Amino acid sequence: MSKILNVDRLRKSYSSGGNDLTVLEGISFAVPSGTTFAIVGPSGSGKTTLLGLCAGLDTPDSGTVEVCGQDLGSLTEDQRAALRNEKVGFIFQNFQLLPTLTALENVSVPLELQGFRGAGETARTLLQKVGLADRTHHYPSQLSGGEQQRVALARAFANRPEILFADEPTGNLDGHTGQRVVDLLFDLNQEAGTTLVIVTHDMELARRCDRILRLQGGRMLEPEEPSKP
Template sequence: MSKILKVQHLSKTYRSGEHDLNVLNNVSFEVGKGESFAIVGPSGSGKTTLLGLCAGLDTTDEGEIWLCGQNLFELDEDGRARLRNQNVGFVFQDFQLLPTLTALENVIVPLELRGVKKAADQGKELLAKVGLQDRIGHYPSQLSGGEQQRVALARAFANKPAILFADEPTGNLDDETGTKIEDLLFELNKEQGTALVIVTHDLELAKKTDKSIRLRSGKIEETVG
């Protein structure tokens, strides 16, 4: 299985006043094509920092990350941005939809930025897949939290990413709605063959993935799978 994400001996330290804060310490793991992978741990364990580094949103102090065959730290900021635009999807806890755009317009933004023809048709198809074919003209304020996250999922998969990073994707949802979003996430992951990396504190969600690591104080405490 080809590796979409490969992390080797990753460490990250932030300067806090007169002290160094070691957020990640010698973290290594791999995620293959189509695999689902969870990064688990309590608040402050380094989960979100690790996700940001893996997506090339930040740079590391030590170690290396290969994303879709590219060494992230051999690329400048523009190079990392191009790599993300071409290969990466994101889903966040707070949805991050544009409030002045309809559900359909939110979904087709990444398609239009890439100059995709018939972007609206693709957007409608994606919204139908997440069960929102009747809500395409609604604005985020007219949608429930679960519906907004479905729009965010459709948008994340619009560019058929090689890898999707999901940061606490059900954190703002009730249990029943969260379970439906999880099911959708895994369904789209399998259907499109997208590697899926989920940051979560939810151990039950982590059990649904192919592999997982548990972080504590920036170190891998346990590896499953």
Template sequence: MTKILNVSHLRKSYTSGNKELVVLDDISFGIDEGATFSIVGPSGSGKTTLLGLCAGLDKADSGEVLLCGVALSNLNEDERAQLRNREIGFIFQDFQLIPTLTALENVSVPLELQGEKGASATAMELLKKVGLADRSHHYPSQLSGGEQQRVALARAFCNRPRILFADEPTGNLDEETGNKVVQLLFDLNKEAGTTLVIVTHDLELARKTQHILRLKGGKMLSNESLPST
């Protein structure tokens, strides 16, 4: 099985005053193409920092990230951005929709930036899949939190990413709405064959994935494969 993500001896620290704060210390793991994978741990364990390093949003102090066969340390900021636009989808806890654009426009923007024809038609098809075709011309402020996250889901899949990073995707949602969003996320992911990496403190959500990596205090406690259900 081809590894879409390989992380080797990753270390990340920040300087606070004259002290060094180690956020991640010697993290190594790999993720197979098409797998579902979760990163769990308490607040401050380094989960979001690790996701940012894996996605090329930040650079490690040492170690290496191979993403889609490319060593991120060899890329400059523009090249990392190009790789993200081409290969990666993102879902964030706070939705990150553009407030001045409609749901349809929010979903179609990534395709339009890549110069794809039929961006609106593709975006509308994805909005149908997440049950929001009738809300396509509403602005984010006119949508509930659950509806905004469904728009974000549609946007994340619109450019057919090879790997999707979801950072606490249900963190701002009530339990019932969060469960619906999670079901949509896994359904869309299965249909697209995308690799899914979820950062979460929710163990119930993590157990829906095939692998769980546990962090505590910036160190990796375990990396376990779960039995197929």
């Protein structure tokens, strides 16, 4: 099985108060195409930093990240952005919907900007799949947190990404609502055959994935631990 994400000896530090604070040190792992992968660890362990590096939203001090066969370090910022637009999807804890656009527009406009034909119909189909067929013309402020995250799910899968990064996708939701969002996420992911990489503090969610990467203090504890028989 081919590897859609390869991370090798990744290191990242930030300057804080005149000192260098190492956030990640010696991180190496690979994610096979079409699998699900969880990154877990306590607050401050480097989870979100690692996700940003894997998605090309930030650059490491040393080490390499390859996504969809491309070494992110060899790409310009514009090339990394193009790669994300074409092959990568995102789901964030705080939804990140545009408040002036309806649910339908939040899903369809990014497709239209990429020249995607049938953007409106694709958006309607995805919103129907996440149970929001009757909320297409509602604005984010008119939707509950769970509904907003379901719009975000539809948007994330709209461009048919090869790999999807989810940063604490249930972090702002109550337990029942979060469970529904997780079920939809895994259902949509299985249907699309997308590779899913999730940052989460929720071990129940992590155990639904094929592999778990545990971080503590910026280092790996148990790389790619099998979580299912």
